[in-house]
Amino acid sequence: MEIPIIRDVLEESNLRAQENRALFDKHGVFAVNIMSSPGSGKTTLLQKTIPALKERGFSCAVIEGDITSTIDSERLQPLGVPVVQANTEPFGGDCHLGSHLVQAALKHLDLSAIDFLFIENIGNLVCPAEFYLGENRRVVVLSLPEGEDKPLKYPLMFRECSVCLLNKMDLAPHLEVDVERIKSNIRKTNGQIAILPMSAKTGEGIDQWIAWLLRARNGPR
């Protein structure tokens, strides 16, 4: 017997994400899902972003996704903001954060006291792009040493994000990398994406990233 069906396989995952989003909306939290390859500078970005937002009077929190270890959470502890570690190892070592994991992490946060929630996804340019977590915006960090071809190799990630932070610009003089070609390849995958060159290490470009965050938070969510 044939049973014809049309059903989104990620229906349950998306339902959890919508529940997360409803919580963000209820408490006025602006949630940002930060994705990238391993080592492109997501944690360093947060080390620079959170103090800059705190200076402007905003409160922040972080959900720190990793397959295993608390190394990144420990790096963020000195910032004095709530950091919830979400490891996927107990869930089979998934290479992305799922909406159910974010939901579990949210139980450890006082959302009414948070303006910006950063969800640092697991370092991976493929899988995290697939799964909606309930976030307001998706951000991809691409660092110069990764090369010009990455947007064309991982198009879904660049299509899914509103902004690409082109990180480690301080290394440009030392690398045989064509920054304009990277930008052109990013735009080939997504003509609407904002591209912000920066160096989380030196602080170059952080101000325009903060300005982007504030505009996004104040605009239509």
Place this chain on the structure above:
Amino acid sequence: MHELYIAECIMKSVAASLPGDVPSDSVREVRVQVGQLDAVIPDTLIFVFDAIKGKSGLPNANLSVEQIDVKCRCRACTHEFGIELPVFVCPQCGGGDVEVLHGRGILLTGITVENEEAKEDGNSDHS
């Protein structure tokens, strides 16, 4: 590798879609469509589906995966076009504001279950 998680989601979708009087072990085939943009490798998805199906209550099910090509529409000139390379630029007007019409997402499209008569007849040939 997100195929394992997706295989688990497929199992849950099948369980939620089966009529109440149909036992899950009577499921012979599960059909899904996977968009080319989703970067799901069909052979890997089938491999992990087979690896977990025994524990997930679908021990007799085979997974059939159909890949769906990417088709886009330019928001500026409404031209519709397919893409082979991951370049989302309108070939007609050169615009970059392009929506994906299909080729993104994972859909459960059908299930084949063994009917009771076949079981009673002792007919176990489902090839």
